[in-house]
Amino acid sequence: MKRIIVTGGCGFIGSNFIRFFLQQEPNLKIVNVDSLTYAGNLENLKDLETNPRLTFARLDITQLDALEPLFREPLDSVIHFAAESHVDRSILDSGPFIRTNVQGTQILLDLAKKASVRKFVHVSTDEVYGSLGASGFFTETTPLAPNSPYSASKAASDMLVRSYFHTFGFPGVITRCSNNYGPYQFPEKIIPLFISNLLEDLQVPVYGDGLQIRDWIHVTDHCSGVYAAWKSGIAGEVYNFGGRCELTNMELTTTLLRLLDKPKSLIKYVQDRLGHDRRYAIDCAKAETELGWKPIVSFETGIADTIRWYQENWEWVSRVRSGAYREYYQQQYGSRL
Numbered sequence: 001m002k003r004i005i006v007t008g009g010c011g012f013i014g015s016n017f018i019r020f021f022l023q024q025e026p027n028l029k030i031v032n033v034d035s036l037t038y039a040g041n042l043e044n045l046k047d048l049e050t051n052p053r054l055t056f057a058r059l060d061i062t063q064l065d066a067l068e069p070l071f072r073e074p075l076d077s078v079i080h081f082a083a084e085s086h087v088d089r090s091i092l093d094s095g096p097f098i099r100t101n102v103q104g105t106q107i108l109l110d111l112a113k114k115a116s117v118r119k120f121v122h123v124s125t126d127e128v129y130g131s132l133g134a135s136g137f138f139t140e141t142t143p144l145a146p147n148s149p150y151s152a153s154k155a156a157s158d159m160l161v162r163s164y165f166h167t168f169g170f171p172g173v174i175t176r177c178s179n180n181y182g183p184y185q186f187p188e189k190i191i192p193l194f195i196s197n198l199l200e201d202l203q204v205p206v207y208g209d210g211l212q213i214r215d216w217i218h219v220t221d222h223c224s225g226v227y228a229a230w231k232s233g234i235a236g237e238v239y240n241f242g243g244r245c246e247l248t249n250m251e252l253t254t255t256l257l258r259l260l261d262k263p264k265s266l267i268k269y270v271q272d273r274l275g276h277d278r279r280y281a282i283d284c285a286k287a288e289t290e291l292g293w294k295p296i297v298s299f300e301t302g303i304a305d306t307i308r309w310y311q312e313n314w315e316w317v318s319r320v321r322s323g324a325y326r327e328y329y330q331q332q333y334g335s336r337l
């Protein structure tokens with residue numbers, strides 16, 4: 001049975017992707033490589049605990065020697081999600097972003113090159129393009145102009161993938177997606193943070209004037225895009241994914257208040273994020289034409305389902321917030337260490 005490595009599979013998008021991928025591909029097995037940072041939660045894959053086609057390797061992508069044995073066995077491809085992913089944290093300390101996102105990607109590229117993989121899908125972000133004015137969209141040829149340490153580290157990793165294609169003919173494919181939402185998202189990002197706070201009647205912190213715009217996409221649409229890039233993406237190419245759903249943070253916040261039937265008094269305006277990008281918006285025509293992909297979850301349906309998921313999985317939220325989720329790995333693997 002063919003084997004692929006997915007990095008960052010215990011995070012938000014990686015865990016949704018593994019679930020999606022195993023359903024699509026009944027004859028492939030996955031090795032999930034994740035170091036379990038604060039954002040990595042093995043409980044995100046609890047329903048797949050006994051699936052014989054999924055194995056877990058607690059490894060850090062910056063540790064070449066520890067990773068190397070995984071690349072010695074026959075390997076079809078790598079799908080690379082692992083990253084430090086939160087802009088606010090990158091403003092506080094960019095060190096882990098450079099280590100994981102830049103150096104970790106370089107190490108994976110070298111290992112994958114040596115293993116002669118068929119494909120390497122590098123999951124990147126629209127944030128590498130910087131910030132838009134009131135009009136226009138990011139296309140795959142928009143020059144990179146990252147503004148935060150997070151987006152700068154992702155842009156650097158994109159450039160490495162590009163250079164390995166150019167220099168070595170390495171089969172790298174880059175995907176750049178807009179803001180995701182959906183189940184299992186760590187409650188530091190705006191949507192799960194606001195839903196969790198509102199469910200407890202806590203205030204929600206809106207940065208600055210709240211008129212920044214993000215283009216929202218449901219995580220399953222992002223997963224189907226990465227899957228399409230893995231299946232039919234062409235080496236050396238970049239594919240943008242977006243939800244064609246631009247909302248200001250205030251529009252998003254008032255939607256959540258309305259759906260949860262909470263008062264506007266729970267909005268708290270706080271100091272703006274440093275260097276805050278004003279607007280992101282994706283033109284995803286290339287992925288639609290060349291990969292036959294399109295986003296299918298409307299924001300109306302997706303956000304209602306997401307709110308329901310957080311309500312029905314309050315235990316998950318509580319365990320993340322209390323830190324109890326960190327014990328799960330020890331329970332599952334501790335005795336075998």
Ligand code: NAD
Pocket residue numbers: 007008009010011012013014033034035036037038039040041059060061062080081082083084085086100104123124125126154176177178179180181186
């Ligand atoms: P996340 O923060 O939820 O998960 C990241 C995962 O990577 C965690 O499981 C963490 O333990 C793991 N990880 C971090 N450092 C590691 C290391 N050194 N070695 C091994 N594992 C490590 O992130 P996410 O939101 O699921 O994002 C996944 C990818 O998608 C990232 O590359 C991100 O840049 C990209 N992306 C995210 C969004 C979004 O809206 N969340 C949008 C576009 C692109």
Ligand code: TYD
Pocket residue numbers: 086087088179188189190191193205206207212213214249273
């Ligand atoms: P976030 O979810 O951190 O994603 P990103 O910075 O990668 O786009 O933030 C989305 C938007 O929400 C961004 O404009 C910052 C804003 N925001 C708030 O206003 N309050 C918050 O508490 C958070 C986390 C974000």
